[in-house]
Amino acid sequence: MADSTPASAPATTTDGPSRRTLLRGAAIAGGVLMTEAALGRAPAYADVEYDVVIVGSGAAGMTAALTAAKRGLQTVVIEKAPTFGGSAARSGAGIWIPNNEVILAAGVPDTPAKAASYLARVVGDTVPLARQQAFLANGPAMISFVIRNSPLRFRWMEGYSDYYPDFPGGMPNGRSIEPDQLDGHLLGAELAHLNPSYIPTPAGLVVFSADYKWLTLSAVNPKGLAVSAECLARGTAAALRGEKPLTMGQSLAAGLRAGLLAAGVPVWLNTPLLDLRVEGGRVTGVVVTRNGVETLVKARRGVIVGSGGFEHSAAMRAEFQRQPIGTGWTVGAKENTGDGIEAGERAGAALDLMDDAWWGPAIPLPDQPYFCLAERTLPGCILVNGNGVRFVNEGAPYSDVVHVMYDRNTAANPHIPAWLIVDQNYRNRYLFKDVAPLLPLPDSWFTSGAAFKAATVEALAQKIGVPAAALRATVTRFNGFATTGKDTDFHRGDSVYDRYYADPFVKPNPCLAPLWLPPFYAFKIVPGDLGTKGGMRTDARARVLRVDGSVIPGLYAAGNASGAVMGHSYAGAGSTIGPAMTFGYVAANDIAAS
Incomplete structure (x- = not known):
């Protein structure tokens, strides 16, 4: 990284397999993706089957899994890491969803027309209007669904302005929400597998993202002192109740995981994705390593990839992004090495926004x-x-x-x-x-x-x-x-x-x-x-697209494994997690309806 001169920016859209993918030796033979065979290894599969297989246990993956399960589909989540929650669990967990029931109940004067005008101005023509509309139409329903099917509740982040409040439809007082306090004991033994926070909350305090503004000013502002006292009071009250109080990303990930536990959805940790299974042009499952055994997990209805971005892949960052770049400056989950994106590319997916990041x-x-x-x-x-x-x-x-x-x-x-x-x-x-x-x-x-x-x-x-x-x-x-x-x-x-x-x-x-x-x-x-924002190209139904615009049957993507609906911009606090959850919800509903 010694050279401070930027290289020419890679193309925002990547059409066709990259040099990196070709060098891996993947091959499509007889209509079945045969990566393992091409590498000279005979796969020793132990087969299992579900309606829906979801790759990744972050906000996108767990929202998709909860939706699929509640639509009556037999669902499994596979996760590469020894923990669940991904980058979402590490984050402040702001969620940008216009017109959701939380902000409307708080009196935020949002309307669909305002939100559409604002998002179109922020994103421009980088992202098709149909995808923008799908996000705005489904986001509020997703929040309501999560509230009714998990222990998660949300708070309006009052005063946290949209990032461009002077744009048409911008909200100076903000649209963002964050998870409310949650008792981690709801997870039982599974709490031990929650991915830890990026910056842990000081012991004895219960802190929300919206509190940090005032905590920073606590030495010079009376409200800062009052908020500090309130954080301590929340922590004391939780301790007296015998609770394990969680907020921010810890609350979000734990609440979604609790919803999956109640719905009977298994989450397989320490289960890395090796490849997608493609038969006759359709994605029919995934190949993973499960308990040391290569396992074909068949998907009767579809595969949703929510495996995160490629921020910790030095090779992908060097190929797609401007210099100087590397893996040492990101706060994304360390397991985010682009595995799902590469598997999608091998299956024929076009890629978008690979030069950009959050x-x-x-x-x-x-x-x-x-x-x-x-x-x-x-x-x-x-x-x-x-x-x-x-x-x-x-x-x-x-x-x-x-x-x-x-x-x-x-x-x-x-x-x-x-x-x-x-x-x-x-x-x-x-x-x-x-x-x-x-x-x-x-x-x-x-x-x-x-x-x-x-x-x-x-x-x-x-x-x-x-x-x-x-x-x-x-x-x-x-x-x-x-x-x-x-x-x-x-x-x-x-x-x-x-x-x-x-x-x-x-x-x-x-x-x-x-x-x-x-x-x-x-x-x-x-x-x-916070992570990369480029990945598989998707349509308004979260279906993965080929270079020619055709759909890859059976394959969906959400979150940072897909090209961001925000394009090269950032509408407000939670513009990563809000769309990730929304398109996970969209993907699962599309599978259920098809």
Whole structure:
């Protein structure tokens, strides 16, 4: 990753098998996909049969499984990992679904027309209108179905704006919801197999995604202190009731799994997908490794692939995505290596959006990358490129920030890595990751090169290798914007979305404060992601399509194993999980109806 010059962007749409797939030696012979035979191994299958086989136990897979089971179909979920939940279990579990019953009951003035206008403006013509319409039409029904068929309940994330609230149909107060608190004891022994959270909640607290905004401000804002007290009170009450309180992605995954337990759907852990079984052009099952034995799991009605993206496949990222890229900057589940996408491609699937991901600025900390949300929006910080110059609205939607990093990255004007610059006043006021205000940052952050500290702006510039005069000029110019409250360069703070993670006590603009108090800090910023967003091309019924637009019978895809309905953009918090669950629901219903 030493070369900071981006390669030419791969085509958004990939037609036909890739070099990587061809080199694997897969072959279609006699109408049956014979990958194992082509590799010189005679398969020793132990056969089982279900109506529907679902690959992956994340939000897409478990929603699909619950739907199929409730439609009377005998269903099994196969999961490569020793845990269930995938990346969804690790996440904050925001869910973006316009017009769902939760937000309508809360009085959100949403309408189908508003949602359609907004999504069309966000996505553009990258994704067929029929798929957008299918998402909007089925999303509310999916949420209602999950509520009625699992212990999951949801809360409106009030105030968490759509990412482009000024677009037609945008909602400044937000459409996103998140799972309510759930008692993990509902799962019994199965709780031990829940994939852990990306950042565990502190012991004794019950924290929702919507709380983090205020927890970050707890040292300077009375509401922050009140929310902190409320989180502690929830934790205390749960302990007195003898509960194991779960929120965010832990609640979502556990609630879906509890629904599957009640519906009698088995989830086979430690069962990696080897290939799809194709007979006469139709997908009729999957080949997996089950208890050390190659097993053909036949699917009488269909296979739904919800196996996640390819963020941990170095080969696929190198083939499809711009440089510099790798597997060390993602927070997606480590098992997401594109197995389902590759199997679909071998079966003839076209691929879409393989160059893109659910990007976000990340700090490459020594233990794992840290995906920055509030940290780059709070007043008293700036993002600069390798020339020491600001290049973006720091408070913009996180995916947009990384797109700019890649689009502008050249050898003469490097933007990867970029640098988040803050002063001691910022550190005195705000939580940073999980480090409280005034407390020192871990030494390992500095020794690893993820963070730097210096007594002056010029000394800091020398440490991170940017021109000192340019960085000083950038800080001086930004400090002027903070005084007037108007960022004339990038308009930070003009949008309601920008202000969500801001500090309302800072005037005149809650997103802008001068950098003036030494020492100064710099944090390395790289293109992180929540997962990749490219995969098999699907239609409005979640059916997988060939290059010529024809349907591969028996094969469906949802979640990050399919090309995202959001295209290259990001409508609001939960634009990954909301569509994943929706198209899992759509796929299962289509199988049941066909």
